Amino acid sequence: MSLSxxxxxxxxxxxxxxxxxxxxxxxxxxxxxxxxxxxxxEHRAVDAADAAALxxxxxxxxxxxxxxxxxxxxxxxxxxxxxxPCLTPRPGPAPCS
Numbered sequence: 001m002s003l004s005x006x007x008x009x010x011x012x013x014x015x016x017x018x019x020x021x022x023x024x025x026x027x028x029x030x031x032x033x034x035x036x037x038x039x040x041x042e043h044r045a046v047d048a049a050d051a052a053a054l055x056x057x058x059x060x061x062x063x064x065x066x067x068x069x070x071x072x073x074x075x076x077x078x079x080x081x082x083x084x085p086c087l088t089p090r091p092g093p094a095p096c097s
Contacts, residue, residue, distance in 0.1 A: 001024060001025065001026050002025050002026065002062040002063075003025070003026045003027075003028060003060050003061045003062060004020045004025045004026070004027050004028070004061060004062065004063050004064075004065065005027075005028045005029075005030060005057065005058045005061040005063070005064045005065070006020070006027060006028070006029045006030070006064075006065045006067055007030050007031075007048055007054075007064065007065065007066045007067060007068050008029075008030075008031060008066070008067035008068035008069060009029050009031045009035055009043070009067075010067065010068075010069055012067040012069065013029065013031075013065075013067035013068075016065055016067055017029055017041060021040050021041060026040055026041075026042075027040060027041045027042070028041075028042045028043075028044060028057070028058075028061065029041060029042070029043045029044070030043075030044050030045075030046040030048070030054070030057050030058075031043070031045065031046070031068075032045060032046070032047055032048075033045060044057050048066075048068050
């Protein structure tokens, strides 16, 4: 079974998680607050701006989907720091889809 990592658990991340699970993928959801895991879905608390933590949390994944979407009024503070970790090339699967 493949492991997909979903960054963000809002409406888009939650819908994608359900779709991946329905297709038979194991899913790891990363968010600042973590969450409640369930069969087939593991939640972890990870800050997307922390490249090392994001890399560790995505270890073993065949795909990483960036569904993070901070509130509009916080984009200037939260988008710039979260982009470089997703865009930095790493060995293995593409860092963010």
